Amino acid sequence: MFHRFRFRFRFRFRIGAHHAVLLAWLVAAGCGDPDAPEIARVTGTVTRAGKPVPNLTVNFMPTEGRPSWGITDEQGRYELEYNADYKGAKVDHHKVYVVFNAASLDADVSGEVGPQSLTAEDRQDIQRKYGSEQTTQLEVDVTEDGQVIDLKLD
Structure with missing residues (x-):
């Protein structure tokens, strides 16, 4: 019992x-937080002439609100971060601009040449076309969680 x-x-x-x-x-x-925006995870690959672009900061600027950013790895892959707690970007229309990191600029100075390296002309062209929020023509819509947005900097 x-x-x-x-x-x-x-x-x-x-x-x-x-x-x-x-x-x-x-x-x-x-x-x-009822006022927090909807955030969606975003990943992708950045290429130029079919080759990955490493050591590049990718910036997503929404119509309103906080931007998101990510850094490309050696294969040109990135994952966006909204802030320290959340990965992704605000669900919205975004302008996208890119900035070369010091590591990618150092590769030019050291003279290292590899399959993923860019010429000085390529770097200048990328910087001129996509290097600021004012000059970039890259625009994307972040619409859903897990979205893959590949960027071609041709």
């Missing part, structure tokens, strides 16, 4: 704990 009581108590406690966790989750879900 003691064993039967113990089983029922554990069963009831587990159901009670389950409901408590569910209730806490529902309360926490409703405690977010």
Whole structure:
């Protein structure tokens, strides 16, 4: 008889704990900032003439609000960050501009040449066309979470 009581108590406690966790989750879900914008994760690859462009900061400027940014790796891949807590970009229309990082400029000075390197003319052309929010013609729409936006800097 003691064993039967113990089983029922554990069963009831587990159901009670389950409901408590569910209730806490529902309360926490409703405690977010109601004024926070919808953020969607965005990844992609930046290329020029079909080759990846490494060490480039990619900036997404929404119509209104905080911009997002990401840095391309050796394969030209990037993932946007909205802030320290959230990866992605605001769901909105964005102007996109790019800035070369010091690491990519150092490669020119060192004379390293590789399949992913760009000529000085390529760098100047990219900087002239896409190097500021005012001059860039790149515009994209961030519409859904997990979106892949590949950028061709040709």
